[in-house]
Amino acid sequence: MALITRIEKVQVVHHGPPEDCTLLMNKDLSTPFSVAMHIGELLMTRSVVALVNGEPWDMHKPFTEDCELQFLHFKDDQPDIPNQVFWRSCSFILGSILERAFKEEIHVELCSFPRPNVRSGSFVYDADLKLPDWKPTSAELNCLSRIGAKLQHDDIRFERLDVDISVALKMFQDNRFKILQIPSIAAQSPSGNSVPVYRMGDHVDITRGPLMSSTQHIARYSVTTVSDIDSPDFGRLKRIQGLAIPKQLPVSDA
């Protein structure tokens, strides 16, 4: 009972179609997604990420203060932010695929993924697959891709959580790369000891975010290449690259 504090209100000014409006929302409880639910279904389904006071903001991250709100999607005039968010989310998903796809005796240790760069043509995840000589066939790549492609029907939300450094270290205790990275990530955070963690279903990973609202935005998802790299910090790793297309920008079926 003590956890439930008195609900405070924040004023959210929405800019953009269908019309500019002001809403009174609950502080630390309402999210941009709930604003979209109030306004209309189109905003709910097509918005990838929100812009709160000019900062990219997760669709499912609660408001903390009075703010101006804008919803972004892939067909904006300047879709740079949604594109980056999409690319980052796809890297995140690639991590989850790698964890899920392999047989139980193979313990995949995820390392990290660099900043999203759409112009490179692919999103990336670096991981230690414990399979130094593995050259995947096209059928095997298809199997990996299919896991990603199926996610669009599951419509899983990406949820953000800021955890304490100690909790984070506990969470990723079986991953030697993450344990190495966590102190530096925590140092960059405003409080100095919190780590931003995202959850998609039962997959949890550290990323700065923001990520897109849910996996329903994916139309095509394919894992294209697996290559070897030498990382100066973490040694020999596999770099997995992939490609995805959002649902809002349909491409040819064939």
Added chain:
Amino acid sequence: MLRIPIKVTARKLPHAGGRGSGPQGRINKMRKLVTALIRHERIEGQYQWVDEARGYAERLILEAQRNGDTHKGTMEMADYWLLEKDLVHKLFKVLVPRYTNYPASFTQLWSLGETFPGRPVPMAVLELKGNPWPPVVPKERDQRNSLVNILLDQARKDYRQQKYESIAALELNKQSEQQTSNIDDSSASTS
């Protein structure tokens, strides 16, 4: 040749000039629409009437452009089709210069959908291109930064580079082959 889609048969429009007005009424209606179009440069009306009138307006401008104002038949046509006679001057002195070396159609047709409430009647807007009115549709979205286009841009650059490299390599090969053959020939001739 007209640069607009033409139905292979004309619409009959028997009630265009009032119920039972027949083909003469149809032509009269077309004359009114063409005159209004040249006068106001943008008109709104039933889709089938406006679309039908579009052909006449296009052909009239095309003929005026092709034959000039000294051609007797064209002047007769302009006199017939333009009910307000000051428009004849506008046709030859304003519109013809406007559309010289114009590669596309002279008019633009926008479908407005059907009227509601009431009996659904498809409506349309017909306008002369280059008119002084504000545009019917707002400016188009800039598509260059969409995700698909960014990906394809990059792919295109890479592909072109690869292609030109392979072509250059081929030509180099050819040249070297030619040189060797030349050398062979010269050696053969010297021997």
Added chain:
Amino acid sequence: MAAPMKSVACLIRGTCFLQNAILHDTRFMPRACTHLQITRGRRRTCRPPSWFVRTRTKSHHLNQQELTAENKGFLTEYVEDFYTKKFEETSPLKDGPWERHEWHSHTFRTGVLAVKIGVIPQWDNQGRKFHTTLLQVLDNHVIRYVPPPVFEQSPAFKSHWRNRNGPKYGSVVVGALSCDPQLFTKEYNNLFTEAGVPPKRKLTRFIVTPNAAVQPGTPLFATHFKVGDYVDVQAKTIGHGFQGVVKRWGFKGGPASHGTTKWHRRPGSMGGGREKSGVWKGKKMPGHMGMDWRTLRGLKIWRINTKYNVLYVHGPCIPGPNHCYVRIMDTTLFYRKQAMEDQPPYMPTFFPEDTGDSDLPEEIVDEKLFSFKEPSIRYEEEASTTKKAKR
């Protein structure tokens, strides 16, 4: 560098999960392949059959809207390069042409799929005028050869094509009019991977004997036939929609006046009484007219234009309107086929490399046809005297 390239390939081809399944499963045969053989008369249902492969993507034009003009051009360029290169590199022709056999009168060769482009008059060298229909063989390729044992499993196979030694005929699928694969579904595009050609707008199947098997990927030309050959043509007639008996069967209708009410275009009596009572089967009644496959047999090929691949086929009444598809094959008429033994056709089809260095002439004209390069026709005096003598 490699990733963007792959991205294009992925966008255009998709990932081929079903590829192997489709190529060997007859259920995935396109509609054109089995339409002719599977039903007698017209198919009366609008529902797609079980083996139907959806050919067209629904949202191609929407997809194209999102792309900039440069990228649209790039995609078409890529497709063109992909297929022209692929045709050179991976066409099955490169791994050894198939063995070729002799023609005999029991051979069924493959046909071609042409487009009707018009009717013009021609004159024979006696000055008699007749009409010829021009059929252009546009961009034909053999897509697949199905040997008799496999073809026997297909629903299109008919029982009388068997004898005591087993099935007599295999089939050849021929496609016409290459298209951008972005227009079609992945399933349909995969049908063409074996032949190594772009997906075709139209597919059709011809029955062949095993000695006339053609390798997939082989181009077919108008010179598949020779001048003077007789051919059968099949095409869909002009559609007239649902028509009454006067237009459909040429009934007389009723009188126009003399007190007639509502009896101007009606069929009249339908059936009698007594032992002939009831409406008999096959009674001519109103119904859907046209848009039906029709065959004309034994038409002579008068002339071939090798530059544009045009066949001049005898007769003005080849079914269908202008620019309809026409299936052309060797005639099955007994005496006309026997006559072909003097001049056996190319087996299994015409290959341009067989002619050697000498190209075919642009116009090949039958010897009985008046060629417009010749001087005017003049009749000899003797001909009349012999005729008079006969009298």
Added chain:
Amino acid sequence: MNFSLFCSALVVPCRFSNTLATKLVERHRKSKLASHTREEAETKDTTVLTAPRDYKFVYPEFLPDPTWWKRDRIREKLEREDMMRRRSVIEIPEFYVGTVMAVESSDKYAPGKKNRFVGICIQRGGHGLRAGFTLRNVIDGQGVEVQYDLYNPTIIRLEVLKLEKRLDDELLYLRDAPQEYSTVPFDMEPVVLPPGIAVPINTMKVKLGPRPWHERWERQELKGVEDLGLPERFYKRAAEVAKPWQKHDLMRDYRLAINEDETEEIMTDVYGKMQGIETQQKLRRRQGPGPAK
């Protein structure tokens, strides 16, 4: 080029749903994907002379049939090639309705296996190889008309005896006129026009005989006919059934004729080839009658 543009702008009824659209066939003929049957793009020769603007009246049969569903670029081209070949063999002169002509043709049944007929051209029509004309003459007091195919290979010689135009496009009313209007002697000497002169127009007005006629001439706007002298009711009825709106219907004209850009393209092509053929024929004429005659 113009043809492709033309066919890409056609909106076709669904009755022709089992056909390919003309524009689609055109696209496939030029598609790069059609590896072995692709047409090479024609390089436009800028040195070719453009035809005079009224050239289409001199050789009207080169214009194809404007019926939209009969049109096809390749078929028209092949047909034109055949016509050109025929024209390079025999001389088919310029003629109009109203011109007095002589036709010499092979005839199996005629004595000497040759037939010669002289008459006034009263009708001309047809497109491409179907082109033809009708000659009329009065022989022994009996009106005779013979229809000819222009490109029939049995025609040995076409002679223009008197080149002139008349006021009307068709002279079918000569059937209802007194015989002297259509009488031409068989041994008529050719009237030679001085070179460089425009074709003269014969403004003669024909006085028709009394009714009954083959057609209701009062309902047609005939220029070469004198006042018909009919009772008022005939003209009243003619006015009732007249269709005056068709005169100014620009789109009707457009649909019923080959458009001007295409005409120009075809006629330029024809003009270039006809120049070559004419010089050949001049040479042949200078060499004198060959063994063929």
Added chain:
Amino acid sequence: MALLCRATVLQTQTHLCTNAIVPLRNFSVSSPLQQIIKLSRLQVVDNSAIGRAAAISGRPAKCIHVYNKKGVGTLGDKILVAIKGQKKKAYIVGVKQKQKPFVPRFDSNNIVLVEESGMPTGTRIRVPIPSMLRGKEGDFTKILSIATKFI
């Protein structure tokens, strides 16, 4: 009645015409009536006395039977005509209907009378006849031999 009216017209014309034997036009003018069927009026073009008499009297020969299955006579067909109260066989040697290219079409429907034996009644044909009649089946040689001109 209509026929009668036309007959009077024809009579007047025959008188007006310079060539009194050949009238300017025949009875049938509208194109369906240009074909030779039963009751069609025809013009006799040989120089037989009976034919000339019929033309002068204003009651030209009338077809009462066409000897073919179609019932419509064309060039070279044999017909039975009623002329001057007699029944006579005749051959069609010229028709008004539209003809194929290279076959002449005449301004009147012309016949040549023949006897039962097949001999022509007249001795000369005054108008040209189509040369394609020579290729026709049937006993035409006697008629062709009295022709003066072929087209």
